[in-house]
Amino acid sequence: MATLVDHATEQMNKTVESTKENFAGIRTGRANPALLNGIVVDYYGAPTPLKQMATIGVPEPRTLAITPFDVSQAHAVEKALRDSDLGVNPNRDGNVIRITLPELTEDRRKEYVKLAKGKAEDGKVAVRNIRRKTKEAIDKAVKDGDMGEDEGKRLQNDLEKVTKKVSDEIDSLFATKEKEILEV
Numbered sequence: 001m002a003t004l005v006d007h008a009t010e011q012m013n014k015t016v017e018s019t020k021e022n023f024a025g026i027r028t029g030r031a032n033p034a035l036l037n038g039i040v041v042d043y044y045g046a047p048t049p050l051k052q053m054a055t056i057g058v059p060e061p062r063t064l065a066i067t068p069f070d071v072s073q074a075h076a077v078e079k080a081l082r083d084s085d086l087g088v089n090p091n092r093d094g095n096v097i098r099i100t101l102p103e104l105t106e107d108r109r110k111e112y113v114k115l116a117k118g119k120a121e122d123g124k125v126a127v128r129n130i131r132r133k134t135k136e137a138i139d140k141a142v143k144d145g146d147m148g149e150d151e152g153k154r155l156q157n158d159l160e161k162v163t164k165k166v167s168d169e170i171d172s173l174f175a176t177k178e179k180e181i182l183e184v
Contacts, residue, residue: 005158008134012166019123028180030061041080066097112181120174131163
């Protein structure tokens with residue numbers, strides 16, 4: 001039955017990874033290719049993620065350079081970037097599309113911190129849901145007689161320790177992201 005806690009730990013670790021990916025998509029003062037993770041381009045009628053259609057580089061701290069693999073799709077890539085919620089205006093230079101990210105205002109930084117806090121809270125809610133489901137499974141196993149009460153208590157204690165550790169890790173990730181966002 002220790003596999004219940006192991007399974008919960010595995011799911012919680014996936015939640016932490018998902019939270020990290022969500023944080024990567026939140027803009028800070030410097031350019032990061034992960035900002036473009038959510039951008040989807042209309043590639044011959046099929047919605048395709050930008051990172052599958054082009055190489056993305058960071059030639060300068062506030063500039064992203066996107067080079068489409070298929071040069072004929074550069075216009076579609078430009079359109080997708082312009083229509084995105086990044087609020088940028090792409091400049092085309094031959095085969096390369098450049099995006100210069102504007103300096104963040106204080107209000108915008110605070111909005112990004114709120115967004116990051118929301119993503120961190122979503123991660124912690126997911127962790128608590130995993131804990132709740134695992135706790136219910138342990139309680140059911142004890143009630144059905146599949147395990148003793150002592151083992152059930154021990155597993156619940158292990159589960160609480162893992163939950164606390166993962167929640168603290170998400171808090172730590174948020175604190176790091178907040179510092180990164182507010183850094184001028």
